[in-house]
Amino acid sequence: MTRLSVFFRVVAGTVGAYAVALLFTIALSRLLIVAGSDPVEATLGPTIASFAVFSGISIAVFHAPRLSRAWLWLLLGGGLFALVAGLV
Secondary structure (H helix, E strand, O other): OHHHHHHHHHHHHHHHHHHHHHHHHHHHHHHHHHOOOHHHHHHHHHHHHHHHHHHHHHHHHHHHOOOHHHHHHHHHHHHHHHHHHHHO
């Protein structure tokens, strides 16, 4: 593994994971509010769950056999959450 590959994995594991976890939080919060949940509870639950999402994504990025596959999954997951959140 080259230094450049490690650098891009670190970027994917931090910035990419943060972006996907953020979109996850927004999407789930909006879904819970639409479902009739209290806005405070609808925000608190997904925010706590986003820590697990961030950790899982970071681990998956470093476990992926190819860097391109890791970025592909980040883009697909982020795009899906963005669609659900209504940001696209």
